[in-house]
Amino acid sequence: MKHRLIFTSKKLLRMALLLLGVSLAAFLLMCASPLDPLQTNVGQAALGTMSQEQLDQLEDYWGVNDPPLQRYLGWLGDFIRGDMGTSLLYRQPVGQVIGQRLQNSLWLMAFAWVVSGVLGLTLGVLAGANRGKLVDKAVRGYCLLLSSTPAFWLGLVLLVVFAVWLGWLPIGLSVPIGMDAASVTLSHRLYHAILPALTLSFTGVAGIAMHTREKMADIMESDYVLFARARGESARSIVLRHGLRNVILPAITLQFASISEIFGGSVLVEQVFSYPGLGQAAVNAGLGSDLPLLLGITVVSAAIVFGGNFIADLLYGVVDPRIRRGAARG
Amino acid sequence: MEPILEVKELSISFTQYSRGTMQTELPVIRSLSLTVAPGQVVAVVGSSGSGKSLLAHGILGILPYNSHRAGELFFLGQPLTQERMEQVRGKEMVLVPQGVTYLDPLMQVGPQLWKGSRDGTHRKRSRTALARYGLGEEVEGLYPFELSGGMARRVLIATAAMEQPRLVIADEPTPGLDARSARRVLGHFRELAEGGAGVLLITHDLELALTIAHRVAVFYAGETVEEAEASDFAEGRLRHPYTRALWNALPQNGFTPIPGTQPGPGEVGEGCPFAPRCPRQGPECLGKVPYMEWNGGRVRCLHPEGETV
Numbered sequence: 001m002k003h004r005l006i007f008t009s010k011k012l013l014r015m016a017l018l019l020l021g022v023s024l025a026a027f028l029l030m031c032a033s034p035l036d037p038l039q040t041n042v043g044q045a046a047l048g049t050m051s052q053e054q055l056d057q058l059e060d061y062w063g064v065n066d067p068p069l070q071r072y073l074g075w076l077g078d079f080i081r082g083d084m085g086t087s088l089l090y091r092q093p094v095g096q097v098i099g100q101r102l103q104n105s106l107w108l109m110a111f112a113w114v115v116s117g118v119l120g121l122t123l124g125v126l127a128g129a130n131r132g133k134l135v136d137k138a139v140r141g142y143c144l145l146l147s148s149t150p151a152f153w154l155g156l157v158l159l160v161v162f163a164v165w166l167g168w169l170p171i172g173l174s175v176p177i178g179m180d181a182a183s184v185t186l187s188h189r190l191y192h193a194i195l196p197a198l199t200l201s202f203t204g205v206a207g208i209a210m211h212t213r214e215k216m217a218d219i220m221e222s223d224y225v226l227f228a229r230a231r232g233e234s235a236r237s238i239v240l241r242h243g244l245r246n247v248i249l250p251a252i253t254l255q256f257a258s259i260s261e262i263f264g265g266s267v268l269v270e271q272v273f274s275y276p277g278l279g280q281a282a283v284n285a286g287l288g289s290d291l292p293l294l295l296g297i298t299v300v301s302a303a304i305v306f307g308g309n310f311i312a313d314l315l316y317g318v319v320d321p322r323i324r325r326g327a328a329r330g
Numbered sequence: 331m332e333p334i335l336e337v338k339e340l341s342i343s344f345t346q347y348s349r350g351t352m353q354t355e356l357p358v359i360r361s362l363s364l365t366v367a368p369g370q371v372v373a374v375v376g377s378s379g380s381g382k383s384l385l386a387h388g389i390l391g392i393l394p395y396n397s398h399r400a401g402e403l404f405f406l407g408q409p410l411t412q413e414r415m416e417q418v419r420g421k422e423m424v425l426v427p428q429g430v431t432y433l434d435p436l437m438q439v440g441p442q443l444w445k446g447s448r449d450g451t452h453r454k455r456s457r458t459a460l461a462r463y464g465l466g467e468e469v470e471g472l473y474p475f476e477l478s479g480g481m482a483r484r485v486l487i488a489t490a491a492m493e494q495p496r497l498v499i500a501d502e503p504t505p506g507l508d509a510r511s512a513r514r515v516l517g518h519f520r521e522l523a524e525g526g527a528g529v530l531l532i533t534h535d536l537e538l539a540l541t542i543a544h545r546v547a548v549f550y551a552g553e554t555v556e557e558a559e560a561s562d563f564a565e566g567r568l569r570h571p572y573t574r575a576l577w578n579a580l581p582q583n584g585f586t587p588i589p590g591t592q593p594g595p596g597e598v599g600e601g602c603p604f605a606p607r608c609p610r611q612g613p614e615c616l617g618k619v620p621y622m623e624w625n626g627g628r629v630r631c632l633h634p635e636g637e638t639v
Contacts, residue, residue: 132395227432229392231489232420237446245436321436321473 004317011313015306022302023079023295024072030291031068038064040088040289075295085292089284094296097281102300104174105270105277107193109262112200116262117255119201120208125247127209128216129239139209147206151265155199155272162195169195172274196273200265207261208254215250219243249320256312260305332407334497334528335366335389339621340401341552342381342388344595355398358384358595360552361630362401363621366497366528371520373531373539373560375576376549377592382532385549386501389530390425391415406496420445424490426500426519430482433474439485440470443492452492459492460485463518480511487518498522499530504538516542537580540564548573551593551603554621557628569629569636572604602631 038058039047050058059065063074078085084094127139163171170176174192175184219225220243228238267279274280278297285293317323342359358381366372376382387393389403391412403410405418415423434442443456460469463484469477477485483503490498500519504512516531520542523529533539539546540560548556548570556570568574578586590607601616602608608615610633621630 223427223431224434226387226392227425227427228434230387230390230419230425230427231445232416233445241446242434242437245434249436321438322475325473325476 007317008314011310015303015310018306019299019303020076023076023299026295026298027072027075028068030295031071035289035291037062037291040291079299084296087285087290087293087296089288089290089293094292097293098278098296098300101276101278101281104275105266105279107189108197108200108270108275108277109259109266111193111197112204112265113255113259113262115197115201116204116208116258117251120205120254121212121247121251123205123209124212125216125239125243127213128247129220129235129243131213131217131220136213139213143206143210146202147210149203150268151199151203152268152272154202155196155269158195158199159272174275174277192275196269196275199272200262200269203265204258204262208251208258211254212247212251215247216243219246222246249316252312252315252319256308256315259308263301263305331368333365333367333404334406335364335410335530336402336404337362337364337385337389338402338404339363340385340388340399340403342384342393342400343398344394345396345398354596356596357598358552359388360598361621362549362552362554363628364530364547364554364557366530368496368526368528369523370545371523371529371531371543372545372547373533373543374547374549374554375533375536375539377534380549380592381552381595382534382549383501386425386499386530386532389415389499390419390423392419421493422496424493424495424498426486426490426498426503428502429486429506430474430477430479432486433482435474437473438470439472439474439477443470443485443489455492456488459488462491463488479506480515483507483511483515484518487515491518491522495522495527497528497530499532501532502534503531504533504535512538513541536563536576548576551598552595553603553630554628555604555630559627562627567625567627567636569624569627569634570604570631571608571610571633571635574635575607 038055041062042050042058047055063071066074075085082095084098086092087094087097090097123139123143127136130136159171162169170192175188176192220238225238225242228242233241263279266277267282269275270277270279271283278301281293282297282301284290285297340359340362341357343355343357346354346356348354362385364372364374374382374385384393384397388399389410393399405414405423408414419425433439440453440456443459444452456470457467460466465481465484465488469481469485474482486503498519503515503519507515516538519529519531523544531539531543536546540563543560546558546560546563547554548558550572556568556573558568558573562568563577568577575586575588578584579588588607593603593606599616600618602611602619605611605615612633614632619630619632621628624634625636
């Protein structure tokens, strides 16, 4: 148990350092950008009507001329106390905006994550276990086609087919247009999430399936599968008993590493579907020079991606007997 | 007595892509003949790269998909077809592989022994087999990485012993073991033979093979060049020049090497593959060399030892 605790605390420490690094890098990039804090806060028109004295006063008030390090430390101090600043675009605390957006996105990403994982694993195992056969060729062709298709283009095609031509699914947004927020139900939300989630999962499937296929093909050529065949185990039993068991470890890594891809994909997909999620907020924050929001989203998404990998590491310790028992004895 | 396994002129080749889409056949085993009788340990001795493991895979029907097998195989008097191989492997015909990598690294020993069956008879049989090799019940709960080298070897032999096989094929069962453990492992195979099974022991170690084998088939560049009784070696009744060279290369017999190397697959012509290294070769050795009865054994040589006798 002790080693598990040490492992976990080491990882958490590393996470804190990573987040520090990410926020610092993002902050410095924003400092280096030609954005004028006064102009973005007050607006071009209002800025023109102010006297130099007023401008100096404002600059002083917002600390525009403070050295970057001091400004960063100020932001960091507030961040640690849970205050991420106020979003300029939404006129709300950044934490609140992110929380809201994340709730919308979480549906989308969780669905896409599960679907791409399950579908990718299934296709990969099927292809790897039947390498060189028709199933394998079909899966590979499908994956190559899919991975060479940009997510936003696929989103547009799905929109055209299912929303415009067939009219089965809504064309965008996360809730029906003009509906009172109080009367929006879960089914409304799910209904609106179908298309963006499908688009998002399709792009993830290809990578997971191809990687799983490779692993599965290696397993099928391993000594222990050869021996299982020599002992008269059927092909079915070999795939189910040995194949799946051994492919599950790389699959865990793939699945949790794909969180970052899903996150990245969601930025494009939410834009195409006008889905008010975190990805869209990130785009808006970037285009609208909303620095506090952009910084907040950067840090939060880094934390989520790191969290995914962290969970994968912890699961490894539970699933792999070589780590579980090896560490427990050593 | 009817032989358990009879292999006649077995050949195994691989289909390869050479340039672009040009396919070539690469023969790895060309003319392999041997016989295993009940209660007998037959050692197949050859240096690395002579295609020994493929022999085991060929008999069990687990060759890779791009390979091709020709020649005649008989198991218990009946032709051994691919279908029959699939029926009898793991039951009447078992493999004892080289090492721990042949066990699923993520599955405990017990479930591997039971092959997915949950009924009590498998459990009982595996327990008896483990006990026979001095392994306790607790071994069933261990993962392969928790086994020592010697334990892993005994677990692998237990997989064979629990099936009550007629033919045991042991593919290099001793590397990595010290001389004493290796002898003990080989002793287990001798026991299986004494129980009436035929044992085909595939190894590169002539010296170790001679400690337990009844008969020895010497394998060179994909061919059996000689079949001899184990006693022939000590009594100097050898037939093929390569066998002689192998024997002389043993430390206690002078440690004498011969020049040259064994030709690889595809580098062999129609004639005797050993001819370039052979002290007794003549121009006729470039033609086809038959496998013939000679002096109580069999040899594939035009000028076997004892020719003038």
